[in-house]
Amino acid sequence: MTDDWYSILKGVGEKAETMEDKENRGILDMRKRWSTWVLIFIGVIVIFDVVLVFMYGTKRWDFNDPAVVIVVITDNFLKIFGLGFLITREIFKKIYH
Amino acid sequence: MLNDIDYNHIENEALNVLDAYEITKPVVNVAEIAKGEGINIKEIKMQDQYKGVAGFYDKKSNTIYIEETDAPKRKSFTIAHELGHIFMGHQNATVLYRIPRKDARYAKEEKEANCFAADLLMPDFMLKEYMEKYHLGKSDYVVMSDMFGVPIPAMKVQLEWLK
Numbered sequence: 451m452t453d454d455w456y457s458i459l460k461g462v463g464e465k466a467e468t469m470e471d472k473e474n475r476g477i478l479d480m481r482k483r484w485s486t487w488v489l490i491f492i493g494v495i496v497i498f499d500v501v502l503v504f505m506y507g508t509k510r511w512d513f514n515d516p517a518v519v520i521v522v523i524t525d526n527f528l529k530i531f532g533l534g535f536l537i538t539r540e541i542f543k544k545i546y547h
Numbered sequence: 548m549l550n551d552i553d554y555n556h557i558e559n560e561a562l563n564v565l566d567a568y569e570i571t572k573p574v575v576n577v578a579e580i581a582k583g584e585g586i587n588i589k590e591i592k593m594q595d596q597y598k599g600v601a602g603f604y605d606k607k608s609n610t611i612y613i614e615e616t617d618a619p620k621r622k623s624f625t626i627a628h629e630l631g632h633i634f635m636g637h638q639n640a641t642v643l644y645r646i647p648r649k650d651a652r653y654a655k656e657e658k659e660a661n662c663f664a665a666d667l668l669m670p671d672f673m674l675k676e677y678m679e680k681y682h683l684g685k686s687d688y689v690v691m692s693d694m695f696g697v698p699i700p701a702m703k704v705q706l707e708w709l710k
């Protein structure tokens with residue numbers, strides 16, 4: 451009789467371990483897959499900023515209000531920061547906590 | 548008094564038992580430990596007058612009796628609790644009952660036995676190892692309770708106390 455309940459506990463324990471293992475592998479796979487795309491996205495934002503400053507600086511683009519450039523660059527900086535924060539703190543929370 | 552309890556001593560006693568039985572992974576087989584100590588385990592249906600009693604140890608027959616209708620996790624904790632009385636050398640009663648917390652004025656010996664049971668089933672080193680291995684935190688007490696084969700509230704408390 452004692453063996454019965456211990457077998458149940460052992461079975462439940464092993465199942466929980468397998469599930470956790472699977473979940474962790476899933477998260478790691480997701481991290482690999484998404485990290486490339488996130489890097490590309492951040493790269494695009496940075497390149498956009500560089501091009502914007504260059505075009506504005508060389509007066510090829512002319513904005514009536516110079517504050518627009520500052521706003522756009524600040525917006526992009528916040529996007530990069532927010533993206534990094536979201537990814538590390540929320541999407542991959544389990545791995546990084 | 549809570550302060551009278553020597554938690555370090557209890558933890559060391561539990562660790563010595565795990566060491567003696569070379570147990571390094573959950574689920575800790577408390578039935579094997581009892582068997583190794585020559586203690587019998589019997590599952591019985593508690594009489595109505597003992598309703599709420601999860602188990603007891605009868606020194607005379609050297610037997611731990613547990614409620615047969617209890618869930619496996621509770622049975623395991625009950626045996627660990629009774630082993631706590633035995634390993635801690637509690638002598639105050641020939642029959643030591645394990646009564647659920649809400650129904651009992653927890654005496655010092657009961658607290659010690661509970662503490663021993665928790666340290667035996669969920670020692671710090673094992674908890675830390677599994678939290679690291681599976682990237683789990685203190686909020687993951689439900690899945691940890693399955694991994695360790697212990698009741699959820701017991702795991703929750705043990706994780707709160709984890710150093």
